[in-house]
Amino acid sequence: MELAYIPSPSRGVLYLGPVPLRGYAFCIIIGVFVAVWLGNKRWVGRGGRAGTVADIAVWAVPFGLVGGRLYHVITDYELYFSEGRDWVDAFKIWEGGLGIWGAVALGAVGAWIGCRRRGIPLPAYADAVAPGIALAQAIGRWGNWFNQELYGRPTDLPWALEITSSTDGRVPGTYHPTFLYESLWCVGVAVLVIWADRRFRLGHGRAFALYVASYCAGRFWIEYLRVDDAHHILGLRLNNWTALFVFLLAVAYIILSARKRPGREEVVEPGVSDGNGDEGAASVESAAKSDDEKKDEKTSDSAAEGTETTEAPEDKAKSAEKS
Known part of the structure; x- marks a missing residue:
């Protein structure tokens, strides 16, 4: 018999003993390792x-988790601070609830700290x-499947998602699997960025901006399908407005950056060869200093030789008398 829907797990916890x-x-953990x-x-x-x-992820990941949860x-403060709710639940990150916007924003702060400690340009990283x-987002979205959350409008399509939980006002039935749509979209975004980066040699943060812009484009229409509670502004969900705003910022960055700094960074990490025989910034600077020192040594040697081979007039006279 043909599968008429995607079943949801009966529980979101498995026990290994x-x-x-x-x-x-x-x-989320698997996604981090893949990233x-x-x-x-x-x-x-x-x-x-290598x-x-x-090393930098040690800074970026914790910051990202905190930012996503914040x-x-x-x-969605009403889920934790309204009447009848327990504010302690705000710390139960394992029950779901990470906003990608906050995760990327604060994760970038953590990455910036790690990059500064290593002398690495953040855009290149x-x-x-x-x-x-x-x-990582594509894999992480399957966590929503385990928690039976972030589904879309009711549908009877063959790939509909079956919701069996009635927690937080959920109505059992079959819905658009928006978690699956976003997971597949994120895989496509990854492929797009890899292809474009190879084809156009994107640099100075443009590959990252392309990821942001293409993700936002997909998130906009996927968000529009969702039916879970959300704040609305002028008829659109808050995340729709966020996706639109961030998309415009990313596109503007790509355009302005391409004009100001075309091409890709020649050096991404000080002291490391770029594969073409060129050393990193520190090595280049060191080599330059060495060349200058060699020139100074040659000049000193030449001066010394000139001094040794040039005799004073008195010495010449004495030599003549002896001869």
Whole structure:
């Protein structure tokens, strides 16, 4: 018999013996590992050092989790601070609720701190990790499937999502699987960024801006399908306005950056070869100093030789008398 809908898990927690494994957290963890793995490959390919992406992720990931949770709690404050709600639930991140806008924004702050500590330009790092972030989002969205959340309007399409939970006013039935739509869209975004980066040699943050713009384009129409409670402004959900605003910023950045700084960075990490025999900024500076020092040494040697081979008039006279 043909499957008429996508079933939802009966529970969002699996147990490995006595250890609980929450589907939402598991998806986020897998997404982070994939993002770091792909980011590392791209960073090394751009001339960086292996392991740098993971070192900076130690800063970016915690900041991103905090930012994502803050955005969710602030924009859906009634879920935690209205009458009959327990504000402690705002800290239960494993139950779902991360806003990508806050995650990327505050995650960028963490990445900036890590980049400054390593002497690395943040735009170059962002370009390297951009498609990995999109894949992390694609994997992370399956955490919403475990929690039976973020679904769309009712539908009887063959790929409809079955909702069985009645928690928080959910009505059991079949709905558009917006988590699946966004997951597939994010995979497409990752492929687009990788292709465009190879084809046009994007640099100075433009690959990351392309990821942001293309994600926002998809998020806009996917958000429009959702039926969960949300704040509305002029008939549109808050996240629709956010997606539109961020999309325009990303496009503007691509245009202005391409005019001001075309091409790609020649050096992304100080002291590391870029694969063409050119060393990083620190090595180049050091080499320049060495050349100058060699010139000074040659000049000193030449002066010394001139002094030794040139005899004073008195010495010449004495030599003549002896002869």
